[in-house]
Amino acid sequence: MDSANTGFDPDLIHAIFKLVWSRTALEREKNEGADALECEVGAATSKKNRPTSANANALKLSCELLRVFVIEAVERAATIAEAEGVNKIEATHLERILPQLLLDF
Template sequence: MRGRGSGRRAQGSLAEGAGAGLRKTRVLAAVMEETGAGFRKELVSKLLHLHFKEDKTKVSGDALQLTAELLKIFVIAAIRSVRQAQAEELGCVDLDQLEKVLPQLLLDF
């Protein structure tokens, strides 16, 4: 009997922790969408170079800027999908939520 009760408390604390994480995510998402914040070129460059096979590969400034913008759009789509899942009171994001926010994302362009 004791083991079952402690398991319920553990599940409750996990849910509370997830709720706090979702609140932080909402705040960061709002800041990113409202301010137009994005990724720094240095970060994008490091991310790209982590996956290049040759160390001598170079990326132009325009390519870095484009990749940073694509990353920003991807993150916004993911954030909106999370919000959609929350509105539907779902525990996880599925392809259906992404499909529901894509038209809105296209209208942003």
């Protein structure tokens, strides 16, 4: 199996990152608007003026980390399903492994 076909598309991951960055910027603007009543901050100190981006190597690394994370989640959930005598992974299996998986990553 070719790793290029089994991994995540860097463009997709970049689009997800951009979506999260834009939502974070909007939330920050809301919070700064509420805080502006309490104290005045110069415009030059705002983070919203700086563009957020990721280079190609960071995107490749993020794709690989996500791929490994998903593989590990499926393997752990399959182990739980097998122990229960079930041939199909269900949401409950993923829910059971998720806390430890997040601690391990």
